[in-house]
Amino acid sequence: MRVLHYIPNFSMSTETFIYDQVTALEKAGIESAVVTAKRVNEQSRPFELVYFCPIKTVINERFTQAFALRLQLLPYMIDYKRWQEVIDEFKPDVVHCHTGNGVKTWMHVSEKLNLNIPTLASLHGSDVNSEPLIRAKYRAVLKKAGSKDFIKWTVPSEFLKRKTVENLDVPGKKITVVHNSFNSMFLSTKQEKSFDTLNIVSVGRLINCKGHEFLIRALAVLHKDYPNATLTLIGGGELKEHLQGLTDQLALTKHVKFIDMVSHQALPDLLSSYNVYAQPSIRDDVTFQEESFGVAALEAMASGLATVVSECGGLTELVSLVDTPAVKVVPQRDPESLAGAIAELYKNEASLTLAQRHKLAELFSIDMNTASIKRLYSELTQ
Template structure:
């Protein structure tokens, strides 16, 4: 099979989407399939080939002022047309509903290529990045002012956020995403809970569940034990952006720290929310116990997780949660929130606890119960490894390969559609 990937995010930028694309393309390429990955141009660290069977084509892009890590790919319909004509894909696989995803679905319809779309990210939950206070960087202005003048506080910033929190933005983003995915032949959801959410969102195309998977040969944990130590080590890993609600994790840790003054929280990852989180830790007087380690390559993360005792997350937008899967595969009990796919990996009372969304007190209570009960800790650790075992990467690759084959076979002779976008394809040669 010849598969053409489109994604508005990819390596060298590391996130869950990039890791998934890398894993599936590399393992399927070993089975003889060929891939061409269309992705943004970042500059330093870009590459145009992963293996003999995987090429990468880069597209010119700008960035979103409120979140420089998000690339906005500039229109290149002529370039996409040439790629399709040269590569002759059997299948187009769209990984993001951004502009590159939109260009891809238009091209797929014009050339009659079977199309799959994976719903990696709940884009409607990231509507804060098009809010006026972040587009104009008023959050950064707040923290600069607060650094020198103690007149402003976090509550005042929250008022700005609430004032700008119009549901219309979320509805617009949701409609844009639905318009793209409802034009795919099949939609892939990384989890069963997200499949239910997509139906509620209005996705009408057939939805099949394929986990992003985990390399269990590398993330191979052993059951852990926690005694009566007074210095538990908590961990949070991921993109440190606003929608991940790491501020809730820090608030929860403050409550934990009140009972265990020697406890520590390590936050691994990069993102635009770090300055505000550092100020928050200072404000709560726990900055000496909270460490921001920055980015750590995924290639060594399997060695990092076992060094900690409990994984914490307050994200309310996970379609699967690769870092959660990595953590539990390494034997860590976890505490998360009742949002989207997290309860599928963090099962309340089995390998951790689930609190209500944005409930710092509930997260803290769950974490404290785990570290205060050695028998419960050992049970949760063992069960974490068991739950992760259902996401073996090879099994997921088998499932993806089967979906590809079925869609290609079912959509043979797919009718080509002529739209107004054809004018752009023909004009921009």
């Protein structure tokens, strides 16, 4: 079987799970090619067969994005001739679109070129719970895609499946939940954790829906009993300066560390140097974005870290599959509850056992993920 993956930006650091899925499918015998509008991280994310189909540039990249997305002029900026060349050369049995914007572009291409190639549309988060609510044209295009018989859909959680039905009018019977997987390297971290000092870590872009403000405020609460407690935030983003200002305001500057980026390969060892992981995500009041699944929290748990997550989107669903007192759920926007849960895990020297970590591997293995996608490819081509 020949599968053409359309990934608008291949491969972004925040989309490791997509890259891992595509490479795993190829290793599992699926003859694969990637078509992309922008190639990034080429050295660290190699792939043998990549076709380049950029959208037409208007002045510069910033203006191009504005014309394509905000002004909804994408259909006039696609190089349809180049797309036809790719289709003719690779001759895919299935087109697999990753992200809603990937689906949107492919809908324009398939209609312009009069194609009805069996298509798998994989949605991941903001492309369901944010984009359709703030961009009417985006919603209209994906709603139309939901009515197409040659398209099936995947999402990583039951939460996102409900949102896809609600926000995009895609029939539920067309949507399959395929949980994201995690790399087995997270199982190789040391089992024993040090509890000499409370050291908290969180991984995620510094954007509003990640709720970092409430984690910093929780650290201020914890400092009443644990004055040496530290917090490390891994990930860059637009709120970095604001969050640094908050740490200054709360006299926590020496206790909060900001790390803009850590390679995925280095992350397991880094996580193992902490004793509590926290994911304090919220539903953003402006963009409506919320957690669809929680890959970062899953990776932390797989590393053995006691974990606290907020009651947000797919995070609750994720931890419901893990039966252990080392994982707790707290209300959104509640520093006191967040601090209390972290303190309890730390006092109990909680961590996931090796058996629990391997149970996660059974539930969220790349093999399970690959098998589910291959089955959907077969259904599409029957």
